Amino acid sequence: MKKNTEDFLVSLYTTMYKIRNFEEQAIKLYRQGHIRGYFHPYLGEEAIATGVCAAMDGKDYITSTHRGHGHCLAWGADLKIMFAELLGKENGYCKGLGGSMHIADYTKNNLGANGIVGSGVPIAVGAALGISIRKEKQMVSTFVSDGGSNIGSFLEGLNLAAAWKLPVLFVIENNQYAVSTRIEDSTAETELYKRGIGFGLESVRLDGNDVLEVHKIAKSFIERCKNGEGPFLMECVTFRKSGHHVNDPGLYLPKEKVDYYKLHDPLLIGKKHLIELAGLSEIDIVEIEKVAMAEIKAAIDFAIKSPEMSEENFLKFVEEY
Amino acid sequence: MVNVLNAARELMYREALNEALKEEMDRDDKVFIMGEGIAERGGSYKVTEGLLEQFGSKRVFDTPISENGFTGAGVGAALTGMRPVVEILFVDFTMLILDQLINQAAKFRFMSGNTARVPMVLRTQGGVGNGLAAQHSQSLEAIFYHIPGLKLVMPSTPFDAKGLLKAAIRCDDPVIFIEHKLLYMNKGEVPEEEYIIPLGQADIKKEGKDLTIIAWSGMVPKVMEAAEILMKEGINAEVIDPRSLVPLDKMTIINSVKKTEHVLIVQEAVRRGGVGSDISSIIQEEAFDYLDSPVKILGGLNIPCPFNLNLEKMVVPQVEDIVRAAKEVVYSE
Ligand SMILES: Cc1ncc(C[n+]2csc(CCOP(=O)(O)OP(=O)(O)O)c2C)c(N)n1
Numbered sequence: 260m261k262k263n264t265e266d267f268l269v270s271l272y273t274t275m276y277k278i279r280n281f282e283e284q285a286i287k288l289y290r291q292g293h294i295r296g297y298f299h300p301y302l303g304e305e306a307i308a309t310g311v312c313a314a315m316d317g318k319d320y321i322t323s324t325h326r327g328h329g330h331c332l333a334w335g336a337d338l339k340i341m342f343a344e345l346l347g348k349e350n351g352y353c354k355g356l357g358g359s360m361h362i363a364d365y366t367k368n369n370l371g372a373n374g375i376v377g378s379g380v381p382i383a384v385g386a387a388l389g390i391s392i393r394k395e396k397q398m399v400s401t402f403v404s405d406g407g408s409n410i411g412s413f414l415e416g417l418n419l420a421a422a423w424k425l426p427v428l429f430v431i432e433n434n435q436y437a438v439s440t441r442i443e444d445s446t447a448e449t450e451l452y453k454r455g456i457g458f459g460l461e462s463v464r465l466d467g468n469d470v471l472e473v474h475k476i477a478k479s480f481i482e483r484c485k486n487g488e489g490p491f492l493m494e495c496v497t498f499r500k501s502g503h504h505v506n507d508p509g510l511y512l513p514k515e516k517v518d519y520y521k522l523h524d525p526l527l528i529g530k531k532h533l534i535e536l537a538g539l540s541e542i543d544i545v546e547i548e549k550v551a552m553a554e555i556k557a558a559i560d561f562a563i564k565s566p567e568m569s570e571e572n573f574l575k576f577v578e579e580y
Numbered sequence: 581m582v583n584v585l586n587a588a589r590e591l592m593y594r595e596a597l598n599e600a601l602k603e604e605m606d607r608d609d610k611v612f613i614m615g616e617g618i619a620e621r622g623g624s625y626k627v628t629e630g631l632l633e634q635f636g637s638k639r640v641f642d643t644p645i646s647e648n649g650f651t652g653a654g655v656g657a658a659l660t661g662m663r664p665v666v667e668i669l670f671v672d673f674t675m676l677i678l679d680q681l682i683n684q685a686a687k688f689r690f691m692s693g694n695t696a697r698v699p700m701v702l703r704t705q706g707g708v709g710n711g712l713a714a715q716h717s718q719s720l721e722a723i724f725y726h727i728p729g730l731k732l733v734m735p736s737t738p739f740d741a742k743g744l745l746k747a748a749i750r751c752d753d754p755v756i757f758i759e760h761k762l763l764y765m766n767k768g769e770v771p772e773e774e775y776i777i778p779l780g781q782a783d784i785k786k787e788g789k790d791l792t793i794i795a796w797s798g799m800v801p802k803v804m805e806a807a808e809i810l811m812k813e814g815i816n817a818e819v820i821d822p823r824s825l826v827p828l829d830k831m832t833i834i835n836s837v838k839k840t841e842h843v844l845i846v847q848e849a850v851r852r853g854g855v856g857s858d859i860s861s862i863i864q865e866e867a868f869d870y871l872d873s874p875v876k877i878l879g880g881l882n883i884p885c886p887f888n889l890n891l892e893k894m895v896v897p898q899v900e901d902i903v904r905a906a907k908e909v910v911y912s913e
Contacts, residue, residue: 295889296711347711347888358713358887374715375673376645409644411676437645439621445644511620573891580883 265537269547271313271470272529275305277551278329279526281338284555285328285345289505293563294345297374298359301329303468303500306525307432308333310473311400314481320368320386320399322379324432325360327372330402334369336362338554342562349568356568356576377407380416380429387425387489398426398484400477406437408451417458417492426484428477429455429492432467438503439511455492467495468525471532500524588772594764596738597627597703600745601665603774605635608663611749612639614650615667615703624669625705625764651677651702655685655754658700663749671706671720671758678723685754686729697752701745707760707798707848708885708896717885717892719797719849724756725825725858731755731779732826736800738768740823743777751779760798780827784836788818791910792836794859795846796821799897803846806902813903815910825855833859834867841872842909848896851879873912878905 282300289298301308304326312321312333323330331341336352344351344362352362363371370386373379383401390397403413408431420427431451435442442449455462461480465472473495480491498520502509533539591599605611612635613628619642622629632640643650647668654664668674674681681702688696708717724732731753735741741759748755785800786807795803800821807817818836822828837843843863845856856877863875881895897905 296709296713296887297716353887355888356714356886356891358711360715361713361887374713375676406645409646411646411648438617440617440642440644444642567888567890570891570894573886573894577881577883 265539268532268537269539271309271474272526272533272544273547273551274309274313274333275470275526275529276548277338277555278305278309278332280552280555281328281332281341284559285342286505288346288559294359295347296358296360297325298345298505299326299503300501300505301326303520303525304432304434304497305329306470306473306529307430307467307495307497308402310470311428311430311477313474314478315398315400317367318395318397319481320370320383320397322370322383322386322399322401323372324379324402324404324407325372325374325376326404327362328359331362331364331369331372335367336364336369338558339561342558343565346562346565347567348562348565349572350565351562354568377403377410377412379403380407380413381419383427384416384420384425387420387427388423391423391425396485398428398481398489400428400430400481402430402432404437405431405433405435405442405451406440406445408454409445414454417455417460417490420490421459424487425490426487427490428480428484429460429490430477431492431494432497433494434497434499435516436499436503436512438507450494452492452494460490460492462492462494464494464496467497468520468523469528470525589770590767591738591770592764593738593741593759593766593768594625594627596742596768596770597745597759598629598631599770600742600749601628601631602634604746604749605631605639610661611663611665613665613667614641614643614654616643616645616669618642618667623667625759625761627703627764628667647673647676648680652680652684654700654702655680655698658685658698658754659688659696663699665701665703665749668702668704670716671704672715672718674702674704674720681724681730681754681756682727686727689753690729698754699752701748701755701757703757703759705759705761707762708892709761711887711889711892712885713887714884719847719880721758721825722849722854725855729753730826731824733757733779733824734797735759735823736763736797736821738766738770740777740783740821742770743775744779744823746776747779750776755779758797762798763801766801777823779824780829781824782820782822782829782832784832785819785821786817788816788840790815790840791817791842791844791906792820792833792840793817793844793846793902793906794820794822794833796823796825797848799846799848802897802899803902805899806906809899809903810906813907815906817906828859828862830862830866833863837863837867838870841870843871843875844902844906844909845875845877846897846902846905847877847879849880850882851877852882854879873909876905876909878902
């Protein structure tokens, strides 16, 4: 196995591991009262953001959702600044003013999580519109989930991007539930990639828990976007490993599905790739995890010790509104 | 004025709303409810719990995340004889349905020369909570207040919530019914026997003589707390809750102003362009000669709501702010 393939697989796994443990640690912080408000964990969906973002480069753009921590981390966000934002601290990505549902990094082309389902989609289309006017070799990936695929913003965004032939990759994270509503109860066509076909986009449905499969398809669509062949749509089938938000035990999730996805877990699949394709041992993997975990712990420490914005600084903002 | 009849039991705000829905659905088969997660899950704030079991899935059902679409479906059903109660999870999301509310529902009665009616209730929920940040913490009543053709109700107590929701469902015009996320667990007396509170009747939550404080929704409990503190400091405030902002019970407000000669309006919404400004202008037009000092409006800061909890407290009036503002009004000479 070539060294660069090994490195690549390790980096995919490391990213997924960091997302998983960022969320799990942040949930602990939530329970301890360090984090308040809404917090929608990306647990179980790590392979999607990881596979897609690994196929993009820093000049491209992403828009995210209310379940956005994974997208930010896969895009390369700094763990320290992420935790600081979740804790409402002044050195967080949004100075503690945005919080979990609004993390963004406009300096690095992360156009942000969004508290309004679907609203990131037309914004992604607009970023792509700018790219096409400027004639740059860039593209935009926009994440949305199954519930969000029923809202006008998404459907209008699809049509606009297709009509204007824009470099957008629509990534549907089909976790099969919108809060407690089953996908079967909210749409008569549950194979969501067909929404793309209906608007004239080349669209595929794939296993969203297999990071290599996600990456392979994303890579081809992204390259083709940059060659002016966009837009494209990929429907990544996945499942939430938790309730809708930290305070939802998710009791409505059927046991058979929960059990199936326990085994069909993106991290387990990623581990399998490391062992079978990169020839790593369990011990090698434990080492990788240790390093990542140390980074997470240090980031938490940093966030807890960081100061909040003072009233005085906040009032300076007020003056400008 | 309707008052607590047989002051027997206490209910939470959300339970009172639930009872109103049950009673009205029981009374009239044309009443049905739809919204996100309202059926099996019983709603984010449990307001619709038990309704699916009692009334079945034809009259209690979950919608896809298609707010503009299902609100429009509510308008169409209402226009053709049904009485939908449509739930939008957060008032912030009503920004997605403004065409159906403002260009459609609010206009049909008028545009049809009074032949069409839209008896729909749009239930939603607003206000600052605990760290829900800028897109889930707004108070947007001024937008609806501005539109002729919409009624606007914002109850502050379980008793008011129940009586007003029943009136809203029976109303033949579209009613925007905005609850407050911090009130759902508040308890208050609600009589066993049926009652209705007509839209357009303010309630005097506390009688007083030195100052009129006007507040609605989530600000009412804070104003009541402030009034107690003021009482100890020798200021006897009268607290008026309009309960419905459209129609607005001007008489109760003006009569109170004539008595106290001092007015403080407290609104959670940002200060600029709020309902408070309009109430203030009504008072100046209709009771200027009685005023002993300028009408003061204490509103939210003109800024989106920050996520950080300490900063969040700064953007909406707190009890101390209300006490301070009240003193400014009374001692302003
Ligand atoms: C326009 C809008 N409607 C409703 C909500 C409330 N809400 C937040 S997340 C959510 C479910 C979203 O489901 P889905 O798009 O499938 O994403 P998932 O939570 O499964 O990742 C809802 C209804 C919202 N934030 N915005």
